[in-house]
Amino acid sequence: MLFPLLAFIIQALLGKKAISGNIALTAILASTIISLFGVFLPVWNETTVLKKWEWFTIGEHTLYVGILVNNLTALMQLVVCIIALPVHIYSRAYMKGDSGIHRYWMYLSLFCFAMLGLTVSLNLLQLYIFWELVGFASYLLIGFWFTKETAVQANKKAFLINRIGDIGFLIGVALVYAHCGTLDLSALFGQTGTFFKGVDIGIIPALDKNTSWVTFAGLAFFLGAMAKSAQFPLHIWLPDAMEGPTSVSSLIHAATMVAAGVFLLCTVFPLFNETVLLVITIIGTITALSAALFALGQYDIKKVLAFSTISQLGFMIVGVGIGAWDAAMFHLTTHAFFKCLLFLCAGAVIHEMAHLKTKIQLDFDPQDLRNMGGLRRFMPKTYTCMVIASLSLAGFPFTSGYLSKDSIVITTYEWANHLGGAYVLIPVVLIIVSLLTAFYIGRIIFKTFFGSFKYRTYIKADMTFHEASKTMLIPMFVLAAGSLFPFFGPSPADYHRSWIMLILDTDSTYPSLAQAHVFIPALLTAGAVLMWLIGWNWYIKQKYPLSENNILVRFANKQGYLNEFNERIFVKGTVELSRILYAFDRHVVDGLTKLFSWFIRRFSVIVYWFDKHIVDGLVNLFAHATYYIGHLVRHVQNGQLQAYLGFALTIVVLGILYLLIK
Amino acid sequence: MITLTHFLVVSACIFCIGLYAVLAKRNTIMILVGIELMINAAILNFVAFGKYDKINYGGQVFALFAIVLAAAAVAVGLAIILNVYRHFKTINPENIHELKD
């Protein structure tokens, strides 16, 4: 874990000279190996390792720093490492020749250090520290191209919104500390911790979870998580964060950092009581839905992915909310792989597009879907990876996404079924969302790799629009492998058998429904396939001569009216809806923040005016008043002798009179 | 028979006249005269009271000293008024106000 820190320091010292990024690479490699063999394997499903050193004593309490490695953290940090490694490799090619490359590696190492630290922190304060450091690193990386106005805006926004979350987190920490007198995670949330068993170690004897402060603390923590993993309405920073380099987006804003929120929730899970959990679930659902809808309307490939990330995070949050945080972690892991992969692929594409752009002095946005198309033939490998990833995202069988997503949806369904009533809405929404997911990801695939390439005319024999370089491809392959089911479990269908679920298994309070296990996956898969087909037809059919693909033609003919129907009612409708909603998001939710910040600035100006003219004004007024009295006093001194005498004697006489009549 | 009261009344009158002269007269000499009157009023008092102070004639003694001092003061005063006149060519206090805020 400390390797990246070393790397960071070394590179910081080397400054401009550290261009290659070898240091960072070796460091992350080392830490990956260690985390796999040194940490993960021994700890996984074994006793938790806990090392602590005294940090400082304040008042009667002593705070410790240290490492806490249990199943959860071990898994998390493994994921981080395994994702980080390929991204590093990828970046070597992707970022080649950038002027600030040394900073890039520096920041990246810093991030890895912070992220790993976050995963294995011993106490909440330590966790908080790394939590903010992660945010800081992402701030740096988003604003990596600091001459770009939008980038700077974006990173400021990201940091500030994260700050809101951080404050929530801090308040939570403070509350816990105030009531339990300790911040040690194992002491608080461990098997024997305060919250888990309600054992008395704090100021208050036996801990009643339904006290108001617990709720409050829970909400505070959740606020932190919301900001970090971009939950509605604090999600607005994530799309903007795409201003950073794509590799960064893939690592930080898709795979790891944004998942930290979920990780936090899983860590402090015992703290939550019903109220909080319900809030979490609802927020998660809203996020999932809204984000998925926004994703439909996007043309910027990275933005689509960003929104899809948000919606997936929504899934995880829901997972936590319903108490199945094992499922959430599972989905987190799988999602890390395929979403990272998606980004890398997108990155590759964008990379090429950018190259092309520079070659053929044409001004177009290399990230715009509308400018792409038919790239399948130019970059087949990328295409394959991307397809795998998208399938996984869409939750097709034999992919990891299938397992994890099903796990969440099914559990939710069981949960809702257990509670009944309006709760059923939630799984339904989730299902719809996953369908939408399938649709928009399909849309990306088709728009990018099928159809005719807009600028094909420019690609002459001499200038080849070629496949991404090896260094970029290898990581992609690795991740592609990672997003297939065998990596996670023996069975392609049953998520219960995946090793993550087996170990992290939480005892669910509600009965599992057999039929759900059959019916929901089927529904999902079917829906996904349907979506893809619709997408296929809708995006390909208009553009390709019928002769191209007979099966399709037939299918299309049969389903013609259906297509029409879909097109008119469903697809168009949805797309419109998504447009509207996106506009809403842009102008209302984000607008609100803008408005808020504007308001704050205005307000601050007013306050300053107040300060300058009222507060300070009073001071000066007082001074001048004194000065003026001094002026008045001088009126006596008019130089007239007799006036003087008159004055003096009059006073005497007045005095006498006063004393006589009093 | 003239009682103490008469003396007091008279001296009070003289004092007031003197005071009036000091405050109202537009001539420095007259102011000096006013001062003299006030002092004399006091002296008159002293003498009058002194009549009842058989022990050590404090009143009379005081009166004598007062007369002497008054004389000295007035002498100085006159000299200075002369000096003022040299510079201002007037002894009307109203026109003498170089020094003021």
Next chain:
Amino acid sequence: MGLLSILIFLPLVATLLILALPSSAKATYKYVALGFTFLQFGLSLYLYGNFDATLGGIQQLDAYQFVEQLAWIRMDLGAIGKLEIDYLIGVDGISLPLIVLSTLVMLMGVGASWNIDKSPKGYFALLMILNTAVMGIFSALDFFLFYVFYEIMLLPLYFLIGIWGGERREYAAIKFFIYTLLGSVLMLLVIVGLYFSVINPATGAHTFNMLHMMNPANYVDGSFFAYIANYHEVFGIPARLIGFIVLFFAFAIKVPIVPLHTWLPDAHVEAPTPVSIILAGILLKIGGYGIIRVCYSIFPDIAADTNWWLALIGVISILYGALNALAQKDLKRMIAYSSVSHMGFVLLGIASLTAEGVSGAIFQMVSHGFLSAALFFLVGVLYDRVHDRYIYNFRGLASLTPKYTAYVAIAFFASLGLPGFSAFIGEAFVIIGAFNAESMATGVPRWMAIGGSIGILLSAAYFLWTLQRMFFGQTRLKGGLAWQEALTDLNTREQVILFPALALALLLGIMPSLIFSNLNASVIQLIDLIKPYL
């Protein structure tokens, strides 16, 4: 002559030396000053190293360290009795960190005033006198002595601001002076009152000894500031309350709290860079120190009653200062207001009356000490180059002066409370303490803590905004090419001055125990002193 006295009077020697040197030796003044401050710094570090962290201090003398006590003034005032004033100095866990801080900041200050060319003799002499006064304040345990140093401190500052300052320096200087004097003359009255209320148990005579004043047993029954038993009232207000308020007022001006802060921006903006450094780095701390050492220790009962209001004032200062900082267009003014905001945390922490809060507050004082010093120094660097501080006149400095930008960014992030830097520890523990206050039943409600944490958000806002406005984006300067020429990157001297401060910020952020360990005993004792009255 103990180490502490040496520490105090070393600068005075420097002053004499400087005055003795002929003006032909202009160039040597700064070296003299530097040498002596450096010596002082080393000495203070030595003291810090040999400090016994287990001893508390606060109200019992034997728990103080490096104590020196000499009979200073003995006057027979007949009916009033004998006036006995001691030269009594010593340090405990609260004052020592601040002493070390002061020596460090002084060092920075001298370094920052390297190219002062306007009558350097007077300048450095005054600086050294100021230095003496500050050391004295932090180590005096006799109220009279304390007051003397407290007042001596004003004079050099007046001239430093007034002679070497900016355009409106006269206004700023006199404003600063009047404000502080107003506080201190009223303080004098309370001191006299305390003098009459307290007797030295040993000699039975009235005394100015602070430690005696902290012990309820020493109060004469029926005396003006006697404890709740047979207490005086003035206009229906308990005398002790009045005394507390007056003292608090005096120190609050220094802190400064809203609405007594208006001298600060003017003073800072007009003062030359080194003076701003010292002003922000040391003098503001004197306010906080005074509140702890004097108000809280001598009037624990009132402290326990009034901490709600103090906390409120603290929160108001935090938010108010932050909002003002957000509105500033002048960089230096912005930082000045940020100081107001950050010192608000100190007040909040002290008022929380929890070990966490108070320690956090003191930690915050220390960290704000050198962080604000660094910030002002950075502003000074910019100002030296182009004689302009107007935020909107700069754009995209990052690509022009990378090193400078790096330092600024670090300083900004450090002082907006990024974990890993000292400010975070301070603020976090102030907040934690404020939250803890409710469980400790010290009467500081939670919403105040939340208000404080909003301050953290705002501070992030104005720092980042400034960063974005001035340093990022395409380079665009008001002065055009001329400025581009002028804006050279940091030179070695500047880096030498800046690096330690920021390094220290990082170090303390990672190992707060460096301070907490020495602090803790004293803080606990302070809390125990006040607890009975809660």
Next chain:
Amino acid sequence: MNVSIPNILDQIIASIPLFKPELALIIGFIVCIFMALFIERRWKNSTFIGCVVTLAFSLYYLIDQLSTTGTGFSGMWLVDPLSTYARLVIICSTLIIAIFLQQRHSKNNGDVYSILLAATLGMHVLSSTSNWLMAFIGIEMVSIASYILVGYFSQNKVQSEATMKYVLFGSVCAAVMLYGLSLVYGLTGNLDFQSAAHLQGLMDAPEAIVTLALLFVFTGIGFKLSFVPFHVWSPDVYQGAPTAITAFLSTIPKVGAIVLFARLYQSWSSTAFYFSELSTWFIIVVAVVTMLIGNLAALRQQDVKRMMAYSSIGHTGLLLMVVFAYQDAFSYLLFYVVAYVIMNLATFIFIDQIEQETGSTSLLSYAGLGKKMPLLFTAFTLVAVSLIGIPPTVGFVAKLLVFTSTFSIFQSSGDTGPLLLLIVGALTAVISLFFYFKIPLYAFLRNSDQPITDKKQVSVLLIIAYILTVLVILLGIFPNWLMEKVS
């Protein structure tokens, strides 16, 4: 009882020793007159030397009088530590003034010294008597002498006008006081204000008359101390008079007067009778108003001497506070007086020095002088600091002592009067900062347009002033050097 002449003579002879210093002064006075008349022409400065010698003699006699206490001349003359120390202060400061005069007005100044001696004699009388007759004589001596001193060098309009105002105002006040005294005498039949008979007489007398009498009496003293409302003359006179004389006026007469007033107040306020509380209230009100008006009016002044006039009015307020707090121990009364004298003498010497340099006493002309005469202005600033009452200067200690004593009274009595005094005293210190710091403000902060002509001037006066400044600091840090002496 009707004492026989021999007894009286014996008594007079017996009390001669108590009168030695004054005798010395008287002799010196006469001698000086003759010297000024005859010797001065041939031998310059002879009178000055005569004066100094006289002062030295009387100083000598004073010093061996230090321990003795007693009354002479049938109770008209009383010698106690208070009077002795007061006279010491007077003699010493007169010495400085004499040197001052000698330095500044070396031509045809023979008579000045004799007059100075006369004034000193008057002061001695004031400071060591409890008898109205003596007091009046003393006041008149001082007054007349000061009239002459002010007028002596008058060459221009301003000076003569100042003199005239001084004379007339003074004489009127004296006359009023005399009238008051006559009434007091009438009511009590006794001239010794400390005697029981005197107090008894006042108690029996009708309130109206007593009130009238007291206020009239205070008028005279008020003129000498120049507290409100009898302060109006002082700014004009201070500004108009030559600086040396201003220095004299602002310090020495006040010493004598304040001692007399202290005695008077102590004896009168000790009874539980209406005029005691009347005088208490009188003193409180007057002190407060004087402090306020003095400091406020000084804010606007542009002429240093005039400003100092107001400042000394303000200090009079504090002196009244001292008198108010004056209990059995007079040490801090003396301390304050000494501090006050030192500070004022130093100030006026500096002012005069600068006047010699620039030929002006207006603040504006000080602009940028700090660079020309750094040492002088540093010292000047220190004195100003002391006048404000900021440590580590003697002014601060003095003020602290005043506050201390006043506070002790407040604590014991608990009524708001003393508290008011304390608060006003504190606040006026802040106000006074404004105008005292105009001096360094102009000298150091402002820049002068005229070129810097650096000429090193070292005169006896300056050296004295610097010594005084050092004293200001030293006594500020180690006040007990002085206190051990006086208590």
